Amino acid sequence: MNIAFIGTGYVGLVSGVMFAALGHNVICIDNNIDKINNLHQGKLPIYEPELDKYFAKAITSNQLSFSSNYESIADVDAIFIAVGTPSKDNGDADLSYIYSSIDNLKKYIHPNTILIIKSTVPVGTCKFIEEMLKQENISCPVVSNPEFLREGKAVYDFLNPDRIVIGTNSNYAKDLLKEIYNSFISTHIPLVFTDTNTSELIKYASNTFLAMKIAFINEMSEICETVDSNINILSYAVGLDHRIGTEFLQAGLGFGGSCFPKDIKALHSLTRSKGISAKILDAVIDSNQERCGIILTKILNILGNNMEGLQIAFLGLAFKAGTDDIRHSKAIELVNLLQKKGAIIKAYDPICMDNIKENNKNIQCYDSSYDACIDADSIIIATECDEFQKLDFDKIKKLIKSPYIIDLKNILDADSLINKGYKYYCIGRNFTR
Numbered sequence: 014m015n016i017a018f019i020g021t022g023y024v025g026l027v028s029g030v031m032f033a034a035l036g037h038n039v040i041c042i043d044n045n046i047d048k049i050n051n052l053h054q055g056k057l058p059i060y061e062p063e064l065d066k067y068f069a070k071a072i073t074s075n076q077l078s079f080s081s082n083y084e085s086i087a088d089v090d091a092i093f094i095a096v097g098t099p100s101k102d103n104g105d106a107d108l109s110y111i112y113s114s115i116d117n118l119k120k121y122i123h124p125n126t127i128l129i130i131k132s133t134v135p136v137g138t139c140k141f142i143e144e145m146l147k148q149e150n151i152s153c154p155v156v157s158n159p160e161f162l163r164e165g166k167a168v169y170d171f172l173n174p175d176r177i178v179i180g181t182n183s184n185y186a187k188d189l190l191k192e193i194y195n196s197f198i199s200t201h202i203p204l205v206f207t208d209t210n211t212s213e214l215i216k217y218a219s220n221t222f223l224a225m226k227i228a229f230i231n232e233m234s235e236i237c238e239t240v241d242s243n244i245n246i247l248s249y250a251v252g253l254d255h256r257i258g259t260e261f262l263q264a265g266l267g268f269g270g271s272c273f274p275k276d277i278k279a280l281h282s283l284t285r286s287k288g289i290s291a292k293i294l295d296a297v298i299d300s301n302q303e304r305c306g307i308i309l310t311k312i313l314n315i316l317g318n319n320m321e322g323l324q325i326a327f328l329g330l331a332f333k334a335g336t337d338d339i340r341h342s343k344a345i346e347l348v349n350l351l352q353k354k355g356a357i358i359k360a361y362d363p364i365c366m367d368n369i370k371e372n373n374k375n376i377q378c379y380d381s382s383y384d385a386c387i388d389a390d391s392i393i394i395a396t397e398c399d400e401f402q403k404l405d406f407d408k409i410k411k412l413i414k415s416p417y418i419i420d421l422k423n424i425l426d427a428d429s430l431i432n433k434g435y436k437y438y439c440i441g442r443n444f445t446r
């Protein structure tokens with residue numbers, strides 16, 4: 014099958030590479046000429062575990078190519094659109110990248126082409142695009158096929174989807190999509206066929222539900238602290254109820270990234286425009302917005318209100334572990350709050366330092382956790398990186414000024430650190446009083 018992907022971000026590039034590795038012929042298009050040039054030279058613009066391996070395989074088998082020229086998609090059977098849909102100031106999804114790519118590609122649509130929207134778009138967008146094309150005498154099924162990949166686990170998620178959702182009323186499009194996803198059909202992954210509106214809403218509902226679990230567990234962690242209970246054991250035991258599930262119940266700084274905050278806002282905006290009362294959405298948004306402030310108060314209670322000149326080794330800056338993506342990172346939000354209080358932040362993250370150096374010039378970057386810890390008055394851990402769990406805390410004890418560790422992801426072994434003489438603080442559990 015000949016497939017085009019428009020947009021080479023996390024979703025477009027990973028899906029493009031992986032469909033090529035599965036045997037389709039894929040062309041990835043992006044307006045960013047530098048990105049395309051780098052891809053031609055074998056340089057991936059993002060970090061994703063194992064992506065390089067599949068990228069090399071697809072290039073070697075001549076199944077993957079790149080271009081910034083839309084002409085190259087003239088002969089494809091299916092065009093996937095996977096461009097960004099960021100939030101506008103009012104919370105609505107900004108669809109300008111979708112519409113400009115459609116403007117660029119429409120003259121290459123032939124009678125058998127189908128258009129597939131992978132980007133997360135508001136309900137009704139596929140119908141609207143199909144109608145818009147019809148007005149220009151272009152007849153083309155516009156299919157909704159939302160993506161459920163997580164950054165940092167995108168290749169794994171691509172190969173092991175929980176379900177594949179396809180929204181279309183066209184039998185021709187259905188058959189083509191079945192062919193594209195053929196290798197998954199034989200592994201009995203559920204394929205959910207529905208209309209485009211339901212498919213679009215499934216994506217928002219999924220992300221919002223997961224965000225709601227996180228907001229809920231963060232509130233439970235506050236309750237745990239107050240009534241002297243243990244959030245880790247609570248999360249585990251509650252999650253063992255198969256109706257609830259153990260995932261997305263890790264308390265922390267709140268949810269960030271380029272998806273959850275934007276998608277919840279977009280769904281919220283839809284409810285407002287339709288006059289629907291959405292109290293749960295309101296609460297999830299409010300709870301997540303408050304989260305860094307609550308954590309800041311906790312830190313001030315531990316380290317004292319006067320943070321002026323206090324040196325903090327801040328470990329973990331990406332919006333979560335395992336990615337170089339710093340968009341809407343709660344860790345960076347907290348860094349900014351601490352800096353406003355006068356703290357000196359000495360930051361380190363195993364993957365995203367280049368992005369930090371380019372975009373957050375106010376943050377002092379260090380080459381390792383150990384370097385960041387030299388003379389620090391406290392260590393703050395903000396993401397759940399494996400590397401932080403493996404640190405040599407005997408070595409760090411000799412580097413730091415004061416033995417304070419504030420573990421905002423509850424990833425360290427409290428007993429062992431307390432035995433080493435640290436004052437260990439985490440969330441939803443009380444160890445040091």
Ligand code: UGA
Nearest residue numbers: 160161162163164261262263265267268269270272332333
């Ligand atoms: C999310 C969804 O999980 C994907 O299914 C979806 O495809 C993607 O959005 C998207 O819409 O494109 P992603 O943004 O990569 O994926 O990240 P997640 O792993 O979902 O984490 C989101 C945020 O929640 C992060 O800030 C993370 O630290 C936080 N989180 C996650 C928690 O605080 N606790 C948890 O237990 C899980």
